[in-house]
Amino acid sequence: MKAPVSQRWCLIFSLFLMAEFAIGELFFEPFNVTYDHRSLLIANRRRMLISAGVHYPRATPKMWPDLIAKAKEGGADVIETYTFWNGHEPIRGEYNFEGRYDLVKFVKLVGSSGLYLFLRIGPYVCAEWNFGGFPVWLRDIPGIEFRTDNPPFKEEMRRFVTKIVNLMREERLFSWQGGPIILLQIENEYGDVENSYGKKGRDYINWAANMAVGLGAGVPWVMCKQSDAPEFIINTCNGYYCDGFKPNSNKKPIFWTEDWDGWYTTWGGRLPHRPVEDLAFAVARFFERGGSLQNYYMYFGGTNFGRTAGGPFYITSYDYDAPIGEYGLLSQPKWGHLKDLHAAIKLCEPALVAVDSPHYIKLGPMQEAHMYRKSGYGKWSRSSESGDESRCSAFLANIDQHKVASVHFQGHIYTLPPWSVSILPDCRNVAYNTAKVGAQTSIKELEFDAPLLSNASALQNVLHQDGASYISEHWVTVDEPVGLWSDHNFTVPGILEHLNVTKDFSDYLWYFTRIYISGEDISFWKKNGTHPALTIDSMRDVVHIFVNQQLEGRGVGRWVKVVQPVELQEGFNDVALLSLTVGLQNYGAFLEKDGGGFRGQVKLTGLKNGDMDLSKLSWTYQVGLKGEMQEIYTLDGNDKAAWVDLTIDGIKSPLSWYKTYFDAPDGLDPVALDLRSMAKGQAWVNGHHIGRYWTLPSSQGGCQRSCDYRGKYDSSKCTTNCGKPTQVRYDVCSSIG
Numbered sequence: 140m141k142a143p144v145s146q147r148w149c150l151i152f153s154l155f156l157m158a159e160f161a162i163g164e165l166f167f168e169p170f171n172v173t174y175d176h177r178s179l180l181i182a183n184r185r186r187m188l189i190s191a192g193v194h195y196p197r198a199t200p201k202m203w204p205d206l207i208a209k210a211k212e213g214g215a216d217v218i219e220t221y222t223f224w225n226g227h228e229p230i231r232g233e234y235n236f237e238g239r240y241d242l243v244k245f246v247k248l249v250g251s252s253g254l255y256l257f258l259r260i261g262p263y264v265c266a267e268w269n270f271g272g273f274p275v276w277l278r279d280i281p282g283i284e285f286r287t288d289n290p291p292f293k294e295e296m297r298r299f300v301t302k303i304v305n306l307m308r309e310e311r312l313f314s315w316q317g318g319p320i321i322l323l324q325i326e327n328e329y330g331d332v333e334n335s336y337g338k339k340g341r342d343y344i345n346w347a348a349n350m351a352v353g354l355g356a357g358v359p360w361v362m363c364k365q366s367d368a369p370e371f372i373i374n375t376c377n378g379y380y381c382d383g384f385k386p387n388s389n390k391k392p393i394f395w396t397e398d399w400d401g402w403y404t405t406w407g408g409r410l411p412h413r414p415v416e417d418l419a420f421a422v423a424r425f426f427e428r429g430g431s432l433q434n435y436y437m438y439f440g441g442t443n444f445g446r447t448a449g450g451p452f453y454i455t456s457y458d459y460d461a462p463i464g465e466y467g468l469l470s471q472p473k474w475g476h477l478k479d480l481h482a483a484i485k486l487c488e489p490a491l492v493a494v495d496s497p498h499y500i501k502l503g504p505m506q507e508a509h510m511y512r513k514s515g516y517g518k519w520s521r522s523s524e525s526g527d528e529s530r531c532s533a534f535l536a537n538i539d540q541h542k543v544a545s546v547h548f549q550g551h552i553y554t555l556p557p558w559s560v561s562i563l564p565d566c567r568n569v570a571y572n573t574a575k576v577g578a579q580t581s582i583k584e585l586e587f588d589a590p591l592l593s594n595a596s597a598l599q600n601v602l603h604q605d606g607a608s609y610i611s612e613h614w615v616t617v618d619e620p621v622g623l624w625s626d627h628n629f630t631v632p633g634i635l636e637h638l639n640v641t642k643d644f645s646d647y648l649w650y651f652t653r654i655y656i657s658g659e660d661i662s663f664w665k666k667n668g669t670h671p672a673l674t675i676d677s678m679r680d681v682v683h684i685f686v687n688q689q690l691e692g693r694g695v696g697r698w699v700k701v702v703q704p705v706e707l708q709e710g711f712n713d714v715a716l717l718s719l720t721v722g723l724q725n726y727g728a729f730l731e732k733d734g735g736g737f738r739g740q741v742k743l744t745g746l747k748n749g750d751m752d753l754s755k756l757s758w759t760y761q762v763g764l765k766g767e768m769q770e771i772y773t774l775d776g777n778d779k780a781a782w783v784d785l786t787i788d789g790i791k792s793p794l795s796w797y798k799t800y801f802d803a804p805d806g807l808d809p810v811a812l813d814l815r816s817m818a819k820g821q822a823w824v825n826g827h828h829i830g831r832y833w834t835l836p837s838s839q840g841g842c843q844r845s846c847d848y849r850g851k852y853d854s855s856k857c858t859t860n861c862g863k864p865t866q867v868r869y870d871v872c873s874s875i876g
């Protein structure tokens with residue numbers, strides 16, 4: 140826990156778009172959205188749609204207009220987002236639609252920029268978001284079981300989904316009201332867990348579908364990864380490739396709700412990168428083979444501010460290797476190459492919408508063409524387009540991942556690089572090839588003037604490195620007490636489940652007990668040459684083990700066994716276990732049963748008369764850290780702590796707060812804190828919770844010397860950062876905005 144409090148105020152992102160529209164004004168002429176087997180019908184016209192995933196709470200309202208503008212410039216027609224139930228209803232019945240959670244403002248900004256919005260309500264969203272978006276209070280509803288045919292769960296889910304749909308309708312944000320919302324999603328990837336719930340799972344999905352459609356939102360609903368979705372819901376594909384996907388009815392169009400253009404990572408993980416040539420190949424193949432709506436997950440990933448990262452162990456950055464990087468800057472050549480791709484697909488749109496399905500032509504053993512040609516004006520043509528030539532578009536694909544191919548198509552010869560698609564908007568001239576990156580090719584490394592924070596011994600050495608530090612030399616510190624720190628503690632027999640006590644209002648929970656060690660035990664160890672150990676059968680995510688105020692060791696993992704040798708003295712010994720969650724589980728069946736802390740026995744092994752089962756003892760519980768609960772990281776709360784000057788030779792407690800002031804750097808560039816000299820904790824600037832930090836390095840192996848775009852991508856391909864801390868830079872200004 141380090142608490143740099145600064146005097147800085149960032150004004151990085153301009154906000155100019157919003158004032159053009161007053162509340163109640165129309166963003167569009169009202170239009171209906173329906174669909175046929177080929178595509179969505181926007182005002183009765185088929186469309187090929189490019190959608191850009193941007194999660195509003197992973198950015199700040201100040202960043203939103205710029206992100207939306209960059210998505211539009213990049214060729215997006217649609218902005219996609221989940222909703223985040225635990226952000227919107229942190230306490231049951233108390234709603235929050237402010238600040239980063241101002242969904243209405245976000246949707247209006249999308250509308251005012253002329254883009255459509257695809258709202259994935261969930262409300263289970265996974266999303267590498269804390270608890271998959273579920274509020275932790277949901278666990279405490281008697282008899283509840285999540286995401287199954289369970290009346291208490293269904294009632295809560297219905298209430299939240301209704302709340303969102305009604306809010307959107309009241310704000311006139313659906314297309315038929317002149318708003319930007321054209322598409323909605325209920326549930327999320329339930330097909331992955333449905334079998335775990337048996338018949339109740341199928342009943343639940345039918346209930347969810349009927350409940351959603353019954354809300355009268357007036358636009359189509361989708362379910363992703365739901366091959367048994369009912370007839371009135373479009374089932375869609377999520378994945379790295381979706382060009383072979385077929386919905387479960389020939390009346391439904393082919394949608395790709397999550398095109399994974401990168402991946403997320405954990406503390407101690409490598410950084411994933413998806414090559415843009417392969418990504419463009421996947422998108423081109425999708426439209427080539429009849430797809431009509433494709434959404435980048437993510438187009439902008441952003442930041443898991445505060446404690447919103449899911450888990451276990453997801454890092455604070457949610458950069459995702461997206462076309463727009465965490466700090467809102469274009470990630471090249473990804474953004475540019477996709478922009479060119481979208482322009483090429485747009486040139487094909489009149490032909491793509493004019494036919495019901497493409498004409499397939501085999502060009503070679505691993506080469507194929509799909510041609511979209513319709514003579515005369517089709518039912519779906521735009522009346523403004525002229526001439527039959529513009530009604531023919533073709534895609535030529537070389538799926539061979541090793542060899543260049545020369546193919547004959549319509550009397551001409553085309554050369555296709557391996558693992559690539561050429562797009563011919565007029566069936567003749569190549570407008571784009573997915574493997575030829577025409578956009579800016581060099582990857583622009585972000586140059587940060589990084590303010591450096593440091594541990595005590597390194598402080599003076601690093602502060603002025605590069606002459607780029609904005610952190611003052613003067614630091615103050617205060618120790619966090621080990622163990623109980625207030626009379627908001629309570630004592631009960633046995634080990635309580637972590638989340639049942641913290642309700643996730645903090646990562647931290649103290650378990651405190653006192654044990655008696657006899658002289659016989661001590662002499663037994665001395666004679667035997669053995670050591671007593673504190674053993675926890677199973678625990679997650681992190682435990683710090685203290686005996687008599689001394690840190691004995693730590694355990695890290697998801698439901699792992701911990702055996703920690705400990706130093707004990709004759710007589711009474713204080714045992715204090717600091718249990719931490721590092722992002723609640725966000726994926727899998729039975730989330731409500733997962734919880735945190737300890738399972739099985741907590742025992743002391745190696746005693747003269749066998750093991751001592753500490754689980755049976757009385758334990759005293761204390762939620763959170765003192766400095767955290769007193770909010771000493773805020774300007775108001777900061778006086779509550781007895782800060783002292785940090786000296787280099789001072790003996791530091793394992794749990795400490797640090798504070799300093801720094802001047803805001805000039806200019807409008809992003810600013811990051813470089814926390815590579817720290818270990819693990821949380822950081823605040825100006826009282827804003829930046830997030831968790833951790834310098835856990837990834838393993839040495841697994842990184843490739845070079846990245847070959849050819850062939851199927853998975854998240855272990857093209858990773859970087861081996862042997863280094865997963866994240867060292869933390870976005871400061873966005874978190875303030």
Ligand SMILES: *[C@@H]1O[C@H](CO)[C@@H](O)[C@H](O)[C@H]1NC(C)=O
Nearest residue numbers: 168169170171172182314315
């Ligand atoms: C949308 O459809 C509804 C119901 O079919 C109809 O009443 C309404 O006029 C349509 N709106 C537009 C803008 O076409």
Ligand SMILES: *[C@@H]1O[C@H](CO)[C@@H](O)[C@H](O)[C@H]1NC(C)=O
Nearest residue numbers: 278279280635636638639734
């Ligand atoms: C957590 O509390 C609930 C009651 O709110 C109880 O049903 C459940 O058994 C508890 N979980 C554990 C692991 O103690």
Ligand SMILES: *[C@@H]1O[C@H](CO)[C@@H](O)[C@H](O)[C@H]1NC(C)=O
Nearest residue numbers: 593594595596597816817818
């Ligand atoms: C403090 O930082 C120095 C230099 O970065 C490093 O060598 C040392 O191991 C660090 N100490 C701790 C306790 O992290």
Ligand SMILES: *[C@@H]1O[C@H](CO)[C@@H](O)[C@H](O)[C@H]1NC(C)=O
Nearest residue numbers: 622623624625626627628629
């Ligand atoms: C723990 O709570 C008890 C009862 O409220 C109180 O007497 C005791 O002082 C508390 N412990 C600390 C360290 O504040």
Ligand SMILES: *[C@@H]1O[C@H](CO)[C@@H](O)[C@H](O)[C@H]1NC(C)=O
Nearest residue numbers: 666667668669745746747749
């Ligand atoms: C140490 O203790 C163990 C378990 O009680 C016993 O089996 C072993 O013989 C002892 N070893 C010595 C050297 O006393």
